[in-house]
Amino acid sequence: MPRLVIDGKTVVAKEGTFLLQAAREAGIDIPTLCEHPAVEPYGGCRMCLVDVTRPEWDGWSKMVVSCLFPVEDGIIVSTKSERVMNTRRVVIDLLLARCPNTPLVQKMAAEYGIEKTSYVQNPEPTDCILCGLCTRVCDEMGTSAISSSSRGAGREIAPPFNEPPPDCIGCLACAEICPTGFIKYETSNSKRVIWNKEFEMLRCPTCGRGHITKAQAAWHDGKVPGRYFEQCDACKRKAQAAMAVTLMGGSQIR
Amino acid sequence: MQPCVDMTLLDDILAQYPHEEQSLIQVLQDVQRAYNYLPCEVLEKVASELKVPLAKVFSVSTFYKAFSLNPQGKxxxxxxxxxxxxxxxxxxxxxxxxxxxxxxxxxxxxxxxxxxxxxxxxxxxxxxxxxxxxxxxxxxxxxxxxxxxxxxxxxxxxxx
CATH class of the missing domain: 3.40.30.10 (Glutaredoxin)
Structure with missing residues (x-):
């Protein structure tokens, strides 16, 4: 098992884990914006940069994104060196220029001592930090309905042709995972609208709540037991609890 | 709505490549050459034939300057x-x-x-x-x- 030093602390990490994970397991915090346990690491936000060196490197060190750097035996990592902090400051400063009104970005910038961006502020402020979480979660767990389009300054998250995405099943995974609330949706017991696409809801026969879109239930069809989505989660739990109580022969605990 | 496009050109292009994700850029380059742009209908068919999500095809089409979603001049x-x-x-x-x-x-x-x-x-x-x-x-x-x-x-x- 690789032994490494992170911020002066000797850490024994599991073979094949990434630096970010090893640091977190050792209780050392590294800031991230594009990381999420549900999806593969991406290395997009550049906030998790750390300095890596070895004793035999004569003071030379390299900066790596810790979320994508596999742990190696004998490396010395510093997560808060001046170089690291300065680089992260540039990254968050640029993000603040892009998203001046986004609370998450403002908060993180403030942690690095930035109240106002030192770059020219984006004339069309957006809440999208292009972390790619939405497209990745859609790729890995959904239907790949959305993607990033264009590149450079014009890059944005969009459904194909900027029209309601044909493959979208309205599962809301993209909106739920979005760290800034950029992806908007409306949902009620009868219908849900996301990416300008309207979905009909499947209603729970017990409580009447619209708990999943019909499109999503259809997409799961065959992957889960037949009538799995008929009842909503809350009612399913209630039914299970009631059944457990009956099986144990006791009276219901209120 | 865009004018109807001749889908037979696309069929000829698709016949030259294995129908898999790796062929995407080559197919799109040929489509760009044949139609002088990437028509929506053609991209939809490319996506379904190569079994690549339409969103991916759109992403690649907008990423490269060599591709255009609007008709280009001769x-x-x-x-x-x-x-x-x-x-x-x-x-x-x-x-x-x-x-x-x-x-x-x-x-x-x-x-x-x-x-x-x-x-x-x-x-x-x-x-x-x-x-x-x-x-x-x-x-x-x-x-x-x-x-x-x-x-x-x-x-x-x-x-x-």
């Missing part, structure tokens, strides 16, 4: 606006082309004859200002000569 005029070309009068050349064709950079004439693009550097700074008309590189281009290049390009084919 002759594409690229005016270099790199530093050397800019200093030696690229702006006047752009003005002249705009005036003669009535289009702005990025636009296409109504008869689909010409498309005007500005590019940042074509690596031929010694020949500045550089204009690429169709496939022909014109060095030391003069705004006053632009009408000649346009006429030649319109008259002849854009291969030479």
């Amino acid at each position: 002759v594409i005029i690229k005016v270099c606006t790199g530093t050397a070309c800019h200093i030696r009068g690229a702006t006047q050349i752009i003005d002249e082309v705009e005036r003669r064709l009535g289009i702005k950079p990025g636009e296409t004439t109504e008869d689909l004859g010409f498309t005007l693009h500005t590019v940042n550097c074509v690596g031929a700074c010694a020949m500045a200002p550089v204009v690429i008309v169709g496939d022909k590189y014109v060095g030391a281009a003069k705004a006053s000569d632009m009408h000649k290049y346009l006429t030649v390009a319109k008259g002849g084919d854009n291969e030479n």
Whole structure:
């Protein structure tokens, strides 16, 4: 098992884990914006940069994104060196220029001592930090309905042709995972609208709540037991609890 | 709505490549060449035939400058606006082309004859200002000569 030093602390990490994970397991915090346990690491936000060196490197060190750097035996990592902090400051400063009104970005910038961006502020402020979480979660767990389009300054998250995405099943995974609330949706017991696409809801026969879109239930069809989505989660739990109580022969605990 | 496109061209292209994700860019390049742009319907079929999500196809189509989702002119005029070309009068050349064709950079004439693009550097700074008309590189281009290049390009084919 690789032994490494992170911020002066000797850490024994599991073979094949990434630096970010090893640091977190050792209780050392590294800031991230594009990381999420549900999806593969991406290395997009550049906030998790750390300095890596070895004793035999004569003071030379390299900066790596810790979320994508596999742990190696004998490396010395510093997560808060001046170089690291300065680089992260540039990254968050640029993000603040892009998203001046986004609370998450403002908060993180403030942690690095930035109240106002030192770059020219984006004339069309957006809440999208292009972390790619939405497209990745859609790729890995959904239907790949959305993607990033264009590149450079014009890059944005969009459904194909900027029209309601044909493959979208309205599962809301993209909106739920979005760290800034950029992806908007409306949902009620009868219908849900996301990416300008309207979905009909499947209603729970017990409580009447619209708990999943019909499109999503259809997409799961065959992957889960037949009538799995008929009842909503809350009612399913209630039914299970009631059944457990009956099986144990006791009276219901209120 | 876009005009109906000839899907047989696409069938010929698809027949040349294995139907898998790796073929995507080659297919799109051939589509761009055959149709002079990437029509929506064609992209939808490419996605379903290569079994690539439409969102991916859209992402790739918008990522590369070589692809365009709007019909391009028969002759594409690229005016270099790199530093050397800019200093030696690229702006006047752009003005002249705009005036003669009535289009702005990025636009296409109504008869689909010409498309005007500005590019940042074509690596031929010694020949500045550089204009690429169709496939022909014109060095030391003069705004006053632009009408000649346009006429030649319109008259002849854009291969030479």
